Amino acid sequence: MTDPRNFYAEVGGAPVFDKLVSRFYEEVARDDVLLPLYPEQDLGPAEVRLRMFLEQYWGGPRTYSDQRGHPRLRMRHHPFKIGPIERDAWLRCMRIAVDEAGFDDAHRDQIWEYMTYAAASMQNSDF
Ligand code: HEM
Numbered sequence: 084m085t086d087p088r089n090f091y092a093e094v095g096g097a098p099v100f101d102k103l104v105s106r107f108y109e110e111v112a113r114d115d116v117l118l119p120l121y122p123e124q125d126l127g128p129a130e131v132r133l134r135m136f137l138e139q140y141w142g143g144p145r146t147y148s149d150q151r152g153h154p155r156l157r158m159r160h161h162p163f164k165i166g167p168i169e170r171d172a173w174l175r176c177m178r179i180a181v182d183e184a185g186f187d188d189a190h191r192d193q194i195w196e197y198m199t200y201a202a203a204s205m206q207n208s209d210f
Pocket of ligand 1: 117120121122123128129132133136151156159160163165169170173198201202203205206
């Protein structure tokens with residue numbers, strides 16, 4: 084398994100993360116569970132934040148922390164009720180994005196495993 088610090092470069096860097104996150108937000112924009120959670124009408128800024136975070140986590144530029152400080156993602160998700168339905172909706176959108184990003188099988192499995200783990204850890208409600 085790739086060290087997450089090398090993943091970004093190995094898969095092709097910025098264009099790949101761009102494609103991944105923009106495809107994810109295309110799905111969010113038409114998801115009846117997720118869309119109402121977003122405080123801003125314009126999903127553009129949220130897309131930029133998720134892209135910067137994922138780039139940083141996987142060994143790319145550290146712009147997320149430069150702009151947003153420590154991620155504290157559980158805390159930042161606290162205002163939104165995230166139960167099994169929201170978690171599964173998020174993973175449905177992400178599955179499409181991951182499948183279409185053009186990863187080889189090993190990198191796809193690695194990032195997918197992370198996404199399922201991260202989505203479960205963001206859950207803050209049992210219903
Ligand atoms: C922000 C929903 C899981 C990363 C947000 C926001 C919402 C949201 C509504 C606010 C949008 C904004 O930035 O203005 C959800 C739901 C999830 C989920 C329903 C279901 C499990 C995740 C996961 C990750 C993640 C698994 C990381 C792998 C982020 C990041 C931000 C964010 C980086 C921006 C934080 C900031 O700097 O303010 N999410 N999220 N989210 N989410 Fe999630």
